[in-house]
Amino acid sequence: MQVTIKDVAKKAGVSPSTVSRVISNHPRISPKTSAKVKQIMEEMGYHPNLAAKSLVSKKSNTLGVILHRPAEELFLNLFFSEFIRGIVTQATRSGYDLLMTSGATEKDEMEAMTRFIKGGRVDGIILLSSRNGDGMVNYLRSQQFPFVLIGRSNEHDDILSVDNDNVQAAYDVTKYLISLGHTRIGFVSGPPQLVVSQDRMEGYKQALQEFGLPLRSHWIVEGEFLQESGYRAMSMIMGLSDRPTALIVTDDLVAYGVLKGITELGFHVPDDISLFSFNNISISELTTPPLSSVDIGIYQLGYTASQTLLRDIQENHREQNRIIIPHRLMIRQSCARVD
Amino acid sequence: MQVTIKDVAKKAGVSPSTVSRVISNHPRISPKTSAKVKQIMEEMGYHPNLAAKSLVSKKSNTLGVILHRPAEELFLNLFFSEFIRGIVTQATRSGYDLLMTSGATEKDEMEAMTRFIKGGRVDGIILLSSRNGDGMVNYLRSQQFPFVLIGRSNEHDDILSVDNDNVQAAYDVTKYLISLGHTRIGFVSGPPQLVVSQDRMEGYKQALQEFGLPLRSHWIVEGEFLQESGYRAMSMIMGLSDRPTALIVTDDLVAYGVLKGITELGFHVPDDISLFSFNNISISELTTPPLSSVDIGIYQLGYTASQTLLRDIQENHREQNRIIIPHRLMIRQSCARVD
């Protein structure tokens, strides 16, 4: 019932090999034959069977993504749709599809990955996050299977990755606050085991040091990527006698909690304290006052990851291992000048 | 280099057919043989080649999703990650993966779908939305290809679909507001061509009629699924001499705009006007005051769509065509009693 290459060949009066060559735009095929075969394919509604093609070519024209486990979903969920859109859009343009699966445990995840790789289901893998001691990265490297990491790995600096310069971004934010006259600047950070937390903390410290400003450990809070995390931190921070006049917050959702906490304690942003956060998800525009936030180019991270991986697969050569997506400070109304 | 069924067969001293039967748990295979073969497979790190399997079995063990075009992304984006998580989780449990692609135009979308179906890449399709006159639905029906629609189609009532009872949900919300003493209730709706908008409007009208309450056309606004849409509507609504004491809003993001508009005009929620919205996305908890909203079970919609489609594919029989996911009114602080 399915129209095959043989059916087309018979009707066109050529051999299956010729039809195959027409499909793949083989150079040594006469324009006349090509045109005729193409017309017949159109008439008969021919569509190549991908399984057969994949079986012989050892290519699937598919990229794979493994969904992270629930435990890590909170942070990434807000980015997820933008990541995926970026990845799929670019992949589709290059004639690739995206295959997704999930694993309930780390063991499940590894099995899913093995199935993808060993079963020939994908030609490359996109990792949506990295944690210290990431088994995925080690496995993929040992298999020499093409992959790209969105983010940065502490252990491996020779893998293909797409990331922001989070050190620089945090440095830029800190410097911006300093330029407004702030000298007591605090930091509400995320989980310390995440590379992104480490990088942002580093940029913050660098800027303070460069401008000779004090770094006080009680101005720094490490929490989760949760609203409550920011909310809870405020009773402590705002109760300090030498409390900061500005806070850098590692994520918009956390900043939302921070904002809520500050407001409930009877303080006002930005008059009593300035706020600058990261990621620029939709919520940051919606708060009162609208939050200044660092746009990290989520769509572009996904898009570029896809593009970079495909280039690595197809051309098998890399211009560079680490691609940096530029960030932008989105200045809104949550920061005030102090004297 | 790849370990094949032949390699395993040779090492186990059996035929390839036997190995194949062990893999598929064929009943008539001796436990002894099975155990031995399984052990060898483990030892050799055998993984079945999915392309070969798919080529002969005509099954891909994959479900397909086509990403909607940018024009329609706004509304769905906020649901997207939950939908996908629900779909993937259930699919993975049944041994299926999810294949995604996108199309820039409707033509692209149709081509992508054809590629999926005719190329044997997927065994079923999940449609994330429906619009009036949906070419996808017509095509899939004409091909008799398994698919499920998340939502409801006006034109086809015999297709597999997973949806909320949006008429009932809007009815419930309206009745709740009436029970608080409201008699002048307005409605901020979404695009009228969407079935979901039509259904919610219908439930609202039914409740008003049942309780003999007035339906005023100037209390009804039709807009987009955008914050601005709600924001802009407020200058008109709040300026009415007989303005409503409660508003039902079709989406949390729109409700956020409504809330902002009301507040900027110097009014207060819920003292001056009550607000009840739909969808219960994360933002609804975060507003001041927290918004009452209808939880529509986004994850469950995705999960059930996946489950229903797989049952249709595997067992080829349906218990019912239209599955309803229950909704829940999440009562927060945006509605007040009036006398």
Next chain:
DNA sequence: CTGAAAGCGCTTACAG
């Protein structure tokens, strides 16, 4: 420029 043939890794009637 084109064809005949082999083969990709699996499944499944058909025999025994």
Next chain:
DNA sequence: CTGAAAGCGCTTACAG
């Protein structure tokens, strides 16, 4: 309970 053989729909050296 197990094996030999054919075949799924394609690609690609090898010939000509």
